[in-house]
Amino acid sequence: MAFLKNWQCLMLGYCLALSSSLFAANPAPVKSLEPTTLYRWVDKPSDEAAHVSEAEDRLQKAISNPEFMLNNWVDLPTSPDIRHKKAQRLSLREAILLALRYNPNIQNAELDRIIQRYQLRLAHNEFELQYALAGSAAIEKSRYSGVGNTTNKSYIASPELNLKTKLGTQLGLNIDNNVSNYNSYSPVLNFSINQPLLRGFGRAANEAGLLDAMDAEWLNKLNLQQSVIDQVTQVITAYRALILSGNNLQNQKLQLQEARKTYEINEKKIAAGQLEPTGNIQQSYQIESLSLMVEQAENDFKIAAQDLLQTIGLDPKMRLSVPSNVVVEHLRVPKMKESIDWALAHNTQYLAQTMALRADERAYAQAKNQQLWQLDVGANVQTGSINQVDRQRGFPTIYNGQNMNQTARVTLTVPLHDINRRNQLISAKVRLEKDRLNLIAMKRALETTITNTINSIESLAKRYQLAEKQVALAEKSYELEKKKQQAGIASALDVNNTQNQLIQAQMGLISAKIAYLNQLSTLDRILGKTLDYWQIKLRYGG
Numbered sequence: 001m002a003f004l005k006n007w008q009c010l011m012l013g014y015c016l017a018l019s020s021s022l023f024a025a026n027p028a029p030v031k032s033l034e035p036t037t038l039y040r041w042v043d044k045p046s047d048e049a050a051h052v053s054e055a056e057d058r059l060q061k062a063i064s065n066p067e068f069m070l071n072n073w074v075d076l077p078t079s080p081d082i083r084h085k086k087a088q089r090l091s092l093r094e095a096i097l098l099a100l101r102y103n104p105n106i107q108n109a110e111l112d113r114i115i116q117r118y119q120l121r122l123a124h125n126e127f128e129l130q131y132a133l134a135g136s137a138a139i140e141k142s143r144y145s146g147v148g149n150t151t152n153k154s155y156i157a158s159p160e161l162n163l164k165t166k167l168g169t170q171l172g173l174n175i176d177n178n179v180s181n182y183n184s185y186s187p188v189l190n191f192s193i194n195q196p197l198l199r200g201f202g203r204a205a206n207e208a209g210l211l212d213a214m215d216a217e218w219l220n221k222l223n224l225q226q227s228v229i230d231q232v233t234q235v236i237t238a239y240r241a242l243i244l245s246g247n248n249l250q251n252q253k254l255q256l257q258e259a260r261k262t263y264e265i266n267e268k269k270i271a272a273g274q275l276e277p278t279g280n281i282q283q284s285y286q287i288e289s290l291s292l293m294v295e296q297a298e299n300d301f302k303i304a305a306q307d308l309l310q311t312i313g314l315d316p317k318m319r320l321s322v323p324s325n326v327v328v329e330h331l332r333v334p335k336m337k338e339s340i341d342w343a344l345a346h347n348t349q350y351l352a353q354t355m356a357l358r359a360d361e362r363a364y365a366q367a368k369n370q371q372l373w374q375l376d377v378g379a380n381v382q383t384g385s386i387n388q389v390d391r392q393r394g395f396p397t398i399y400n401g402q403n404m405n406q407t408a409r410v411t412l413t414v415p416l417h418d419i420n421r422r423n424q425l426i427s428a429k430v431r432l433e434k435d436r437l438n439l440i441a442m443k444r445a446l447e448t449t450i451t452n453t454i455n456s457i458e459s460l461a462k463r464y465q466l467a468e469k470q471v472a473l474a475e476k477s478y479e480l481e482k483k484k485q486q487a488g489i490a491s492a493l494d495v496n497n498t499q500n501q502l503i504q505a506q507m508g509l510i511s512a513k514i515a516y517l518n519q520l521s522t523l524d525r526i527l528g529k530t531l532d533y534w535q536i537k538l539r540y541g542g
Contacts (some may be wrong), residue, residue, distance in 0.1 A: 102313030123213030188384035374413035
């Protein structure tokens with residue numbers, strides 16, 4: 001056991017000296033750290049915390065009201081450059097929180113929410129009151145041979161109001177304000193109403209676009225959540241990969257160290273005549289092989305450190321320090337049925353397919369409506385100084401009831417051999433049927449994925465238990481060989497061999513731990529539970 005303590009001390013010391021470093025456990029979720037603690041690696045943590053907080057506030061305002069962007073920028077933060085070489089110890093939770101602030105993929109998904117929210121605003125705008133003010137001015141000069149010339153001036157200002165209802169009713173109101181050549185002010189009020197009775201009538205025919213936009217908004221919230229979950233899972237995987245890479249490097253170094261000790265022992269035996277002169281050739285080969293493996297392990301370690309920095313969104317020159325082991329508090333295998341039921345209610349891809357099916361059903365209803373005859377009723381009312389007979393001018397002509405023109409109409413259009421409309425119906429039915437099949441296939445694929453993942457978790461849990469037993473047996477074997485050596489019945493080579501077996505067993509144990517924890521993280525990602533596990537609440541979902 002003394003060897004194990006020395007080995008752990010060597011590992012920790014080496015990790016603190018490396019340029020990128022180290023390793024991490026999957027700690028139990030904790031509450032958010034103070035901002036200044038999270039940014040302790042920058043020159044002015046409080047300034048960086050304030051900068052990030054201000055950017056988050058701007059983003060929240062832009063998502064709540066996209067028109068905030070008309071006169072402002074969000075200006076999301078990027079990780080500051082590192083100005084010192086001190087290694088920064090980083091827990092897995094801190095790595096996740098930093099990724100939420102600096103990961104470019106997460107930032108892009110958050111910025112997309114601004115546009116997505118405005119798309120919903122546009123969909124609602126279709127059934128809101130539309131108003132505009134149009135104006136024109138014209139000067140017309142005419143010359144007549146032998147008579148003379150004349151100049152006509154026209155100034156028109158026309159405020160307009162339009163409204164479409166969810167039943168298809170269209171209302172219009174405008175005023176033509178015309179000032180003629182003789183300063184005669186003659187406004188004309190026009191009111192119109194049009195109501196489809198067959199094609200284009202009803203909420204199903206008119207509200208589909210708005211309902212699609214509302215479903216898309218709900219799905220966009222889920223997509224943002226899934227984007228964050230995916231990036232958090234990548235951070236977790238990269239963090240644990242760094243742990244595994246660091247442990248592999250330390251194991252290779254320890255094996256190389258033991259191989260060199262064995263080589264020295266063999267040299268002494270050769271000098272004493274206890275071993276033939278060629279007895280150390282194999283050991284020399286072993287040393288060179290292990291040296292090559294150490295070099296490869298060092299390169300893998302540096303790559304793993306850079307991968308973690310990139311995934312988080314930190315400066316590539318930053319030096320990290322992480323724990324040297326992972327902790328599994330207790331083994332758990334999720335229940336199959338509960339996991340499948342949860343996934344069917346929360347998995348983003350499956351829910352997206354259900355939304356697509358709902359949109360297809362609305363599109364099919366619209367396509368059927370488009371096959372109907374076009375039967376519209378409408379009316380127009382025009383008041384004001386319509387002609388020059390009464391010589392009345394000004395606003396009173398609009399409401400005095402003396403100048404009014406009323407029109408009622410019925411319009412019927414019967415489509416004959418309208419292939420375009422038939423194509424709409426055919427396409428809508430085919431798309432609906434395809435998405436029904438796709439939904440069934442996706443449900444089965446999701447169930448299969450969860451089944452395979454949980455089976456893998458169960459297998460990895462057993463592998464972890466076996467690896468623990470293997471380490472315990474290797475420790476006993478190593479202690480026994482040391483006692484034999486003290487009694488003179490075992491050689492130093494035997495002790496070295498059992499020591500290498502112990503190192504390999506310990507390496508297998510941490511590999512089993514990480515594989516088990518990563519598979520749990522994968523299941524959480526599929527089920528959409530990652531953010532809940534790490535107690536992360538999105539501010540920008542709505």
